[in-house]
Amino acid sequence: MLGTSQFAAADAQINFPRNGALEACLDAAFGKWVQAQAELQVNEDPAAQALDDAGVGAWMKTTLEDCRKRAGGGDAASEEIFARYLSRWREHVFDLASSIRRRGGSD
Numbered sequence: 001m002l003g004t005s006q007f008a009a010a011d012a013q014i015n016f017p018r019n020g021a022l023e024a025c026l027d028a029a030f031g032k033w034v035q036a037q038a039e040l041q042v043n044e045d046p047a048a049q050a051l052d053d054a055g056v057g058a059w060m061k062t063t064l065e066d067c068r069k070r071a072g073g074g075d076a077a078s079e080e081i082f083a084r085y086l087s088r089w090r091e092h093v094f095d096l097a098s099s100i101r102r103r104g105g106s107d
């Protein structure tokens with residue numbers, strides 16, 4: 001099994017128009033989430049097959065609400081960029097899973 005201790009958490013690379021508390025929160029949350037999803041893929045965990053657009057949408061909604069609370073408000077432009085970036089979630093997850101496999105695969 002592959003764990004987060006073996007590989008550093010994924011660095012999200014969302015290009016926000018500004019770098020405030022909201023953007024930092026969204027970027028960090030996405031990095032942790034995509035890392036976890038990629039590890040499920042690498043480990044061929046059945047839970048990886050359960051992820052779908054509806055589940056990702058629910059995660060995005062919860063994450064946006066949480067980050068707005070933490071940051072003390074939202075930013076429409078940053079939230080739109082986050083949503084567009086997350087709309088390509090499969091690409092991000094599978095690219096990271098491929099990278100993890102190239103670096104050494106799972107134990």
